[in-house]
Amino acid sequence: MKLKDKVAVITGAGSGLGRAIALRFAEEGARIVIAELNEAKGEETLREVQAKGVEAFAVPTDVSSSDAVSNLFKAIDDRGWPIDVMVNNAGNAGQLTPVHLMTDEQWHGVVHVHLSGTFYGTREAVKRMLAQGRGGAVINMSSVAALRGLPGGSSYTAAKGGILSFTKGVAQEYAAQGIRVNCIAPGWVETPILENLPDEIRPMMVANTPLGRIGQPEEIAAVALFLASDESSYVIGQTISPNGGLHT
Numbered sequence: 001m002k003l004k005d006k007v008a009v010i011t012g013a014g015s016g017l018g019r020a021i022a023l024r025f026a027e028e029g030a031r032i033v034i035a036e037l038n039e040a041k042g043e044e045t046l047r048e049v050q051a052k053g054v055e056a057f058a059v060p061t062d063v064s065s066s067d068a069v070s071n072l073f074k075a076i077d078d079r080g081w082p083i084d085v086m087v088n089n090a091g092n093a094g095q096l097t098p099v100h101l102m103t104d105e106q107w108h109g110v111v112h113v114h115l116s117g118t119f120y121g122t123r124e125a126v127k128r129m130l131a132q133g134r135g136g137a138v139i140n141m142s143s144v145a146a147l148r149g150l151p152g153g154s155s156y157t158a159a160k161g162g163i164l165s166f167t168k169g170v171a172q173e174y175a176a177q178g179i180r181v182n183c184i185a186p187g188w189v190e191t192p193i194l195e196n197l198p199d200e201i202r203p204m205m206v207a208n209t210p211l212g213r214i215g216q217p218e219e220i221a222a223v224a225l226f227l228a229s230d231e232s233s234y235v236i237g238q239t240i241s242p243n244g245g246l247h248t
């Protein structure tokens, strides 16, 4: 088991990629903390994770709120659990809107959840990893949108680009302490987030992906497992983009 006795905090674990990562990490022996905005979905993943025989709990959390993220980590401290792996994954697609029509609310709604949420989660996790003195792994969820742009999704593209650059800088801050910060930039993956996009985009997703299909959440969870485990001990500040060839 690659994560035996490690504790992994996963934001947005109630659905899609976060859920798949939580289940995969549980199969590898990790204790799981589910930080999810949607309480019912978080509880559902919690039951699935517990069914794999590992300890876990869920804390309803809005990652765009600094206070909520502090409370999440206080709840973990109260349990006496350390933190070995932090996965900043929670996100929403927002609505595709050309930039000249985008409102302040639409902009901030996406940027705060993705970029500020990643900052809040990283800050709290790294504080604890430093105090523990045995390193750790931070995995941030960017997107292929950061690498090639998503027309109509300027706030999403900017937030995901910010996450990618944030990862590079922070990775250098803590490499010497054995805290490895890396980033995943998936292409199109079959999760509920795609339901927010117009139907006519789907054929385009497949047509633009040389592998000829949309990815499955488990294929992203496999990359997250690599970055969380000692298998990636020399990997720092990198972006891995599982994308079926959409961007090379």
Ligand SMILES: NC(=O)c1ccc[n+]([C@@H]2O[C@H](COP(=O)([O-])OP(=O)(O)OC[C@H]3O[C@@H](n4cnc5c(N)ncnc54)[C@H](O)[C@@H]3O)[C@@H](O)[C@H]2O)c1
Pocket (backbone or CB within 6 Å): 011, 012, 013, 014, 015, 016, 017, 018, 035, 036, 037, 038, 041, 061, 062, 063, 064, 089, 090, 091, 092, 093, 113, 141, 142, 143, 144, 185, 186, 187, 188, 189, 190, 191, 192, 193, 194
């Ligand atoms: N699916 C894709 O094609 C794809 C591609 C690239 C990147 N991503 C990124 O992967 C991450 C996960 O997306 P997904 O595809 O699994 O989508 P999803 O909608 O299936 O899951 C996202 C989860 O995040 C939760 N969430 C949303 N806002 C939150 C908040 N403020 N606080 C806490 N939780 C919140 C949602 O309730 C949901 O459970 C996102 O950051 C997304 O941008 C997805």
